Amino acid sequence: MSASARPRLPLFHRLMAGLILVAGAIASVVSYRVGREEERNRAEIDFTHRAVVRQALAREILGRFDDSLFGLSTLFMLDGNVNRGEFARATARLEERLAGAQAFEWVAFVPAENRAAVEAAMRHAYGHRDFEFKQFDAAQQPVRAAERPYYYPICFIQPLRGNEAALGYDLTSGPTLAFLERARETRQAIVTSAFKLVQEKGNELAVVMICPVFRAARTSATNATNAAPAATPAAPDVFLGFVQCVFRLHDLLETVRAPQTETVLDMLVVDGSETDPAKRILYYGPADATAARNPPPSEAEFRAGVASEFALPFGQRNWRVIFRPRAGWIDEQRTSTPFLRSCSLMLLSTLLAGLVHVLGRQTGTIRREVTERTAELTESRRQFATLLHTLPGMAYRCTYDDQLNVVFVSEGARALTGWPAEDFISGAIHFRDLIHPDDVARVREATRGALQDRADVEIEYRIRPRDGAEKWVLSRGRGVYTADGKLGIFEGLAIDITAQKEAEQARIQLERKLLEGQKLESLGLLAGGIAHDFNNLLSSIVGNASMARLSLPAGQSAADSQLRAIENASLRAAELCRQMLAYAGKGRFVVEPVNLTTLTEELLPLLRISLGQHAALDLRLAPDLPAAMADATQLRQIVMNLVLNAADAIAASGQPHGTIALSTGTRALDAALLAGCVTGAGLPAGDYVFLEVHDTGCGMTPDVLAKIFDPFFTTKFAGRGLGLAAVLGIMRSHHGALQVTSVPGRGSTFRIFLPPVAAPTATPRPAAPAEAGRWTHSGCVLIVEDEEPVRHIMVEILKSFGFTVRDAANGTEGIALFRADPAAFDLVLLDLLMPGVNGEQVLAALRALRPDVRVLLMSGYTEGDVLSRIGEGGPAAFIGKPFTRDALERKLRELLD
DSSP, rough: OOGSSSSOOOOHHHOOOHHHHHHHHHHHHHHHHHHHHHHHHHHHHHHHHHHHHHHHHHHHHHHHHHHHHHHHHHHHHOOOOHHHHHHHHHHHHHHHHOTEEEEEEEEEEGGGGGGGHHHHHHHHTTTTTOOOOOEEEEESOEEEOOOSEEOEEEEEEEEEEOGGGGTTTBBSSSSHHHHHHHHHHSSOOOEEBBBTTTOSSSOOOOEEEEEEEEEEEOOOSSSSOOOOOOOOOOOOEEEEEEEEEEHHHHHHHHHTTSSSSSSSSEEEEETOOOHHHHHHEEEEEOSSSGGSSSSOHHHHHHHHSSSSEEEBBTTTTOOOEEEEEEETTHHHTTTSSHHHHHHHHHHHEEEEEEEEHHHTTTEEEHHHHHHHHHHHHHHHHOOOOOHHSSSSSSEEEEEEESSEEEEEEEEEEHHHHSSSHHHHHHSSSSHHHHHHHHHHHHHHHHHHHHTTTTTEEEEEEEEOOOOOEEEEEEEEEEEOOOOOOOOOOOEEEEOOHHHHHHHHHHHHHHHHHHHHHHHHHHHHHHHHHHHHHHHHHHHHHHHHHHHHHSSSOOTHHHHHHHHHHHHHHHHHHHOOOOHHHHHOOOOOOOEEEEEEHHHHHHHHHHHHHHHHHSEEEEEEOOSOOOOOEEEEHHHHHHHHHHHHHHHHHHHHTTTTSEEEEEEEEEEEEEEHHHHHHBBBSSOEEEEEEEEHHHHHHHOOOEEEHHHTTTTOSSTTOOOOHHHHHHHHHHHHHHHOEEEEEEOOOOTEEEEEEEEEEESSOOOOOOOOOOOOOOOOOOSSEEEEOOHHHHHHHHHHHHHHTOOEEEEESSSHHHHHHHHHOOOOOOOOEESSOOOSSSHHHHHHHHHHHHEEEOEEEESHHHHTTTHTTTOOEEEEEESSSSOOOOHHHHHHHHHHO
């Protein structure tokens, strides 16, 4: 039948076909617009999420600067006499952690009356003879700072190189004075507005984070003996100065922006506290690197369009960070889906119209249309599967009929577990076979409980993939229930979170190490302070006993032996102080090459006498052992302490006879073994000489093993609890490693490791024979000592030698007496540790008045490196407290004869 012969369709069918075409066209246009709007909304949501993440990261990084600067300030809160080296060591760790920081500074509060003393101390510390407080004139040239009631000089700066121009700069003349005063008044860290640094040559601006430092006031005993006690109000905290961190503004904000590579967000940081529009913009970071060469946009231009703004508080500054998507990024998120969907609707309407038009005539056409729709449905399902497979981790879907049967697993299963998805669907491998045995019960209980409560399941657990490497996964799933409430489907997603878990574990371990370091530092300060004060008391006891014995006929009085007993008891007490100082890491070390085998052999007679009959020594000493640089006296103390502790452990076990094995030798240590040591975890791997003490005693439980190095902790009835604490302190000061292993009922093993040296063991010099007769000397001696009992007995001892003595109760008084007539004094006895002006500051002032003055330094601590620190000058020697009259005589002969 020809086309002209075909019957015309009724008007109803033609109108229906037309309406379908019009409706399809309208629906396709609406669908296109709605699709484009949905895409734009999704892009804006994605942008907002990215901005929130970036803002949170920026706040965390800026908070890290605040926390680190406060931690640095505690160094000065605990000890007001922080030196340049201690400041450099404290800031070295922060320089690695805070990449955006240009310099760390200590700004001291110096009253006008202390200016000269501080300038002298800084000249001594930096070796600059022309060091003085300075300010900059109108031509930006450094000049001496004008006279003021007080100064804020920059005393320490780290790193020094490149910042030399700022050293000694008096900030009371600088642009940050108002911020300094506000920080001091509020006692809170603040950040300055942007300004140009004195040492900056270009146009780069900087900001300074300022943290005020106050130390709690300490009540000190007065010299008035007849004053009645009375309640006094608490003294205010002492203001010491400021700890500052200097940032180049661009470097700081680039650090905030750098941790996350972002190619979507343009970033603008403005200072909301700044009223001048020209100074409000602090930083502009475009996502497109080529746009960084263009001038930054204004705030209004940046906020135009899609933008997110957040507060970025930093040191009481109202900083604001504004994000906007990179130009054209939202349009780039457009896809062809709305167009395809619109075309599909238009096509569908056309097909429907055609269907109506040819309904009843062409069954083949209907079949063709069904085929086309089926193909479209298949493509839609393929697109859905592709989208699902791109998700991170592994998506799964299971049916439930008494047990879970896997019906779908995404392709991410291979990356997560090592097995393809087909093995899970076929049942060759099951989810529960991968779960770590220790976590199976927990996962089962959590899943059952959530499904019973019809709640979402979210749990972290470990799996063992095909390659054997353990992984952590986060599994999130939910059940789909039938109309009668039965569980029909269980589906969810498993994500690999191993990296996050490892990072969290590393952070916890770091925090534990920091806490342990703070604990050891606090205990060390306590032990050192007690030993210092106790040595001052012993100095008075020993001195008075020596003077009293001197006034008696030798060997002809019962009091002579009693006084000698007092001296000996005091010197034994001094040994206890030396143990405490060793634990505090402040012990005096005469470092020389020491052979551990030779040292142990020399101690054998004393060790055998000390052990008695209930323990025997088993010697395994290596011949030709390399020497180690160490203090032989301190190492003998370690051997004695460890052997006596081993004997006590054997006695506590109830054995009639035990064995203590002493071994020496060399051993190669790796980083893993050093990391498990009590001290020495940071030493390099390599060959070390070792000394090992092993006993067959009762051993120790893990709880006891964790506390044995704490001072005053002991399991013995009559113990003091300082032996092992001293061993730890000695090894820490020698930069060696200490390892302890113990099994209850099977004994304990202590090993010390020291780096070997090629130098041969030094032979000690024979002591010079004592001169016969009583030594006398004339001349005038100045004593500077803050402890009145010690000062009094020293005056008496020096008078017994024939000296004329003048004494001062503090450093300021001693400087005044010496300044009145420097040539009158033949010798100065100077205490190193005094409140206010300390011994090293007094010595610098005395040598400025008379460089060749003879000085005998004294301290309740031991010598350490004090003689090397005082530098060149007149004759100087050191004597540790307590000391006898004979010991003082020997030191005086060294200086005067």
